[in-house]
Amino acid sequence: MKLQKRLEKMYGHGFANGTSKIKWIETLLQTPIDDYRKNAVGLIIAPYLINIKKISYQESFLILKDWLSKCNASAKLNDNFEYRIKYSLYTAIRKQKLPMKFVTLKTKNPVLHAKLSTLMSKSKNDIE
Secondary structure: OHHHHHHHHHHOOOOOOOOOOOHHHHHHHOOOOOOOHHHHHHHHHHHHHHHHOOOOHHHHHHHHHHHHHHHHHHOOOOOOHHHHHHHHHHHHHHHOOOOOOHHHHHHHOHHHHHHHHHHHHHHHHHHO
16 A cells, blocks of 8 residues: 555556556666666666566566666676576565656766667657
C-alpha cells in the first residue's frame, strides 16, 4: 500500500498497476552504455522492473543480464556483475525503491541524460 501511494505521488494516479512504462527508462533498456552502468542497474533499472513494471525477479534478472551483455560489447564489464544484478534486485524488492527520476539523472549524470534525451527526441521525430 505504501508503494502504491508513493507511485501515485511520484508519477500520478493509476500508475501503480504494473502496465505503466517510463519512456526514458525504456529507451535506456534499448541503449548500451559505456559508463554509469552500476548506478543504472541499482538506481534506475532494477527498481523500475521490480516496482513499476511488476516483473518477477527471474525475468528481471534476465532482462538486466541481456542489457549488460549489450553494454559489454562497447566496454568490458567487471566479473562481478551477476552479483551486482542480484543485489540490486533484492534491494529493490526489500526496500521497495523507486527508480531515479529523469530530472535527477540530469544532475547525477548529464552525459547519459543528454544521450537519452537525444534518442527520445529522434524516436519522437521518427513517429511524426
